[in-house]
Amino acid sequence: MPVAAFDRITGKAFASRSEVYATHGMAATSQPLATQVALDILKQGGSAVDAAIAANAMLGLVEPTGSGIGGDLFAIVWSAKEQKLYGLNASGRSPKSLTLAQLQAKGLKFLPPYGPLPVSVPGAVDGWYQLHAKFGALPMKANLAPAIRYAREGFPVSELIAYYMQLSGKRLAQYPGFKETYMPQGHMPATGDIFKNPALANTYEKIAKGGRDEFYKGSIARSIANYMKAQGGYLGYDDLASHHSEWVEPVSVNYRGYDVWELPPNGQGIAALQILKTLEPFNLQAMGQTSAEYVHLFVEAKKLAFADRAKFYGDPAFNQIPVQQLIGEAYNQQRAKLIDPNKAAKSVAPGNPNLQHGDTVYLTTADSQGNMVSLIQSNYRGMGSGMTPPDLGFVLQDRGQLFDLTPGHFNSYAPGKRPFHTIIPAFVTKAGKPWLSFGVMGGATQPQMHAQILINLIDFGMNLQEAGDAPRILHSGSAQPTGEQMHDGGYVSLESGFPMETRRELSKKGHVLQDALGAFGGYQAIGRNPQTGVYRGASESRKDGQVAGY
CATH class of the missing domain: 1.10.246.130 (Gamma-glutamyltranspeptidase, large (L) subunit, C-terminal domain)
Known part of the structure; x- marks a missing residue:
């Protein structure tokens, strides 16, 4: 990595900037608009979990190359009140109607990266609601409102995300629903282009009104199931309806x-x-x-x-x-x-x-009470499987590709099983x-x-x-x-x-x-001084991200 600045007065010469310090709250995400949304939620009285949900929803819009509600979620939460850590596994399971024998009969040695076969149940939305039920302070409608507004009004696509969107477009444009959602002008957006996703805004509004059941048992679940059936996939309504996260x-x-x-x-x-x-x-x-x-x-x-x-x-x-x-x-x-x-x-x-x-996207948030959230969320390979149900505004994940098709392995494919993550x-x-x-x-x-x-x-x-x-x-x-x-x-x-x-x-x-090239990851961090309560933060110089506090 090139030296960032030889003329830095403090710190290592290779550092791109100083740490950020704040006392009331902090957010570090891989896209500045998501960081600002998280801070807005904190200033409204939201908890660190509220801020994390709002930022994650925003990232599903502004950074679809690494996240979205078609994917899974994991989180570690520090509860200041209880002085303990909580862990949430919000990853989805494989379709119950697809067996290892069926995959072997297709002559597959590995699950493909794209198309209907690697799609597993998206766990992110249930993860949001599990986190919110335990640690939320604002209504979910408030947490999703910023992403809904940006999805309707549009936002300028940032540099690295535009680069990865261009790559994804070349791979995924062949799949039904993808071009209609992400290429309405016939091409993927370039750096600085205004991109809108009204379908995602509608989906977020349905979730805000109907809760997690709207996604797993309501109209969204039916749309996903019907689309997957039409594409020759195996993920069905029952797979979505039976999904649950685990603490x-x-x-x-x-x-x-x-x-x-x-x-x-x-x-x-x-x-x-x-x-x-x-x-x-x-x-x-x-x-x-x-x-x-x-x-x-x-x-x-x-x-x-x-x-x-x-x-x-x-x-x-x-x-x-x-x-x-x-x-x-x-x-x-x-x-x-x-x-x-x-x-x-x-x-x-x-x-x-x-x-x-x-x-993948990683984000971390912290609030004025001392609560802290470490959250990661992903579609797996970039924008996922390419399976884009019409009028929903997101791509379903291809996490199932990580299953092993060898019988007897710890990570061998089985119906209703969570893949290695x-x-x-x-x-x-x-x-x-x-x-x-x-x-x-x-x-x-x-x-x-x-x-x-x-x-x-x-x-x-x-x-x-x-x-x-x-x-x-x-x-x-x-x-x-x-x-x-x-x-x-x-x-x-x-x-x-x-x-x-x-x-x-x-x-x-x-x-x-x-x-x-580009394989060294994307980092975000928030530290806390236990004596003073002061937060310090850092954001990845290899990504489009930002850390900010107030």
Whole structure:
């Protein structure tokens, strides 16, 4: 990553800006209009959850390349009143009418990324209402009103989102309903073009009036079911009507005095915890953030965690997942001993924990009461499956593509099952008090970047903005939860802030280096000073986002 400014008076030279500070409330999202909507809701007396819902609804409009109510949602909420964390898994399940045998009969080795087959139940709207019922202060009508207004009036499309919309248009224009919704002028909007989505405004208004049942049991559900049937899909009305989110207990490890919290599978959050616990015995601070020694150790720890990810992560309703064993200190220190400090591993086997008992948007908000929300929401691949029910204004997700079609795998396809999920919110407490709400959007990138952000903060002493702007490490090509096999040893991609000497040393250790563009994730964060209550925030310089407070 290019150096942002050599003439910064304070902070690291690579930082794009200073942290943002405020006392009453704060929001960090990947699009400035969504951040401003969240602040408006907070100023109206809304809670952090109200602000998060309003921002998420807005992002479904202004950043459809990574979010929307056709997708799923996960959240971690800090309740200031109860002084505890809550976790919500609002991911949807596969169609009950589609079986593994039917997919195998089609000759498929993997589910396709687009079209009707990878569509699973969209969980986001139920997630909103679950969060609102427990933590909301304003009516849902108020939370959805800003997005409804912008959808009718239109908004100027921002730079990076326009770029990804252009790419999505090339892939998805073939699917019925997509062009009518997103290409009313015959083409996808360019940077600065005013884009309107009146169909989404109508859908949001129906949800605001009829609640979550309007989406899962009312006219919206019937529209989705009829459309999917016409497209030869399997997602039906009964799948939508029977959907429900689940409140889950976040899980944590202590990393150098900080309690790092993630949600348990079917997401991949515990991979970040495994990486951190594997690296904890090493003196990373002495190595330096851009050293070959640190990069090598990080990549090797990631390989070990992702080998376990490929084998053990899936829907806990269908599997006995050894979560506590996988994130345990003894297990990960044992795994750390497998790392050769001088040689990159070409293949890594999953471990053997005791089994007896055992394209996305991220946003974070905080309110004047001390409540904080870490929320992530996605369609999966960019704008999703391409399946765009007429007059609803959104694309259905293609999250089902992440199922494995091999019988007996933890993530094997089954009817009514939640697929392995890449999207993960995170939270950090210290001495039982909230310290940081953060996330990094971007598929398999996410656990790697969660760990790197925290190492930057805790080991390398960076502030929130520096920790996000620092050049990142990405390892790709490990075993996948879909059963897909990749290049032995995988590839290491480094942003341009890493020196040539580091790259040469990594090559000597046997790493295969490969350039990557736009693959290093999108970060947002809000931290809190437990003594003063002051919030500090950071936003991703690689995206169109903004952090702001008041």
